[in-house]
Amino acid sequence: MRFAYSTLALSLVLLLAAIPATADELISVKGGYLVLSPSGQFAGNTGGTGTRIDMEKDLNLDDSKNITLEAALQLGNFRLSAGYMPLRFSGDGVLQRDIVFNNTLFEENVQARSDVDIDFYDVGLTWYLINFDNLPVRIQLGPEIAVKVVDADLSLTSPQAGQSERVSVTAPLPTIGARARIALADFLGVAARIGYIEYADNSFLDADVQVEFSPVPFFGAFAGYRHFELQIDENDVYLDTQLVGPYAGLFLRF
Structure with missing residues (x-):
């Protein structure tokens, strides 16, 4: 499933980059480096017995x-964009309490490691109702x-106890913003940019602010700050997290 979404995201990026530009078109391709700090909880909730970690x-x-x-393509008042971000969080320590993850008990005072891998795909369409270029x-x-697609993989491992459990979920989240x-x-x-959706036990907030600097035609640099609030509770997976941090990179525009 993750390979399929990666292929889709790459295809959209290549498609947007391959369309020839005219006077009314603006194509941009951006690549950057993102640092996000996590907070919140997750659980492997099989049977509703998982501990919120x-x-x-x-x-x-x-x-x-x-x-x-x-990658983005602008045609008149419309802007079509496609984005991809792989997020990788890991940590380890001695458990200070018993934790049940995916029906497995990880006992207190056991060394354990956790990995939270999230592939984030984003396809958006903007209609600029205000588009003044004569000021x-x-x-x-x-x-x-x-449409934001969250492909999350959560794991908890204790080599000391010979235990390893993993759960995953893929959730498409349409947003309006x-x-x-x-x-x-x-x-x-x-x-x-801001987008939000809330339904059932799922919600997603994506907010982003960015500064672009282009001292020469067609080429420039950008820097910004991203803020995510994500809650997913389905398919025996619970994830409630806030991810925030800066990013920077380079772009081509023609």
Whole structure:
């Protein structure tokens, strides 16, 4: 399943990059480096008996430091984007309490390791209802619909006790939100984006603010800050986490 979504994301990126540009089109391809700090809880809830494991207190999960990729195509007032982020969190420590994960008891005072791997895919369409390019600054603002796919794999292992358990879930999360961009000059712009969905026991908030600097045509650098709030409770997996942190990278635009 993870390979299939990776293939889909790569295909969308290549498709967007392969479309020829015209005067009314703007194609951008971005690659960056993202650092996210985790907090919250997760559990392997088989039969509803899983212990909610605290990411910071129980196993001290470290930051995820990985790539972020995005390609976007703008046609008039519409912007189509596709993005991919692999998130990898891991931590270990001596358990300070008994933990039941996927129907297996990990006992107190046992050394254990946890890995939380999340592949995050994002396809969005924005309609700029406000798209002024005849002012001293360019202003773009409009609603955005998107589909975020969260492919999560959670594991808990204790070599000391000879125990290893793993659970996984794939959840497509359609979001509704907005995107805005203000170009202060040809070489400097500020963009912001937010999306949200809540249904049943699942919810997702994705907020992002970014500064772009392009001192030469077609090429530039960007830096920003990302904020995720994700809650999934289905298929015997519980995940309630907040992920925040900065990112930076380079882009091509033509």
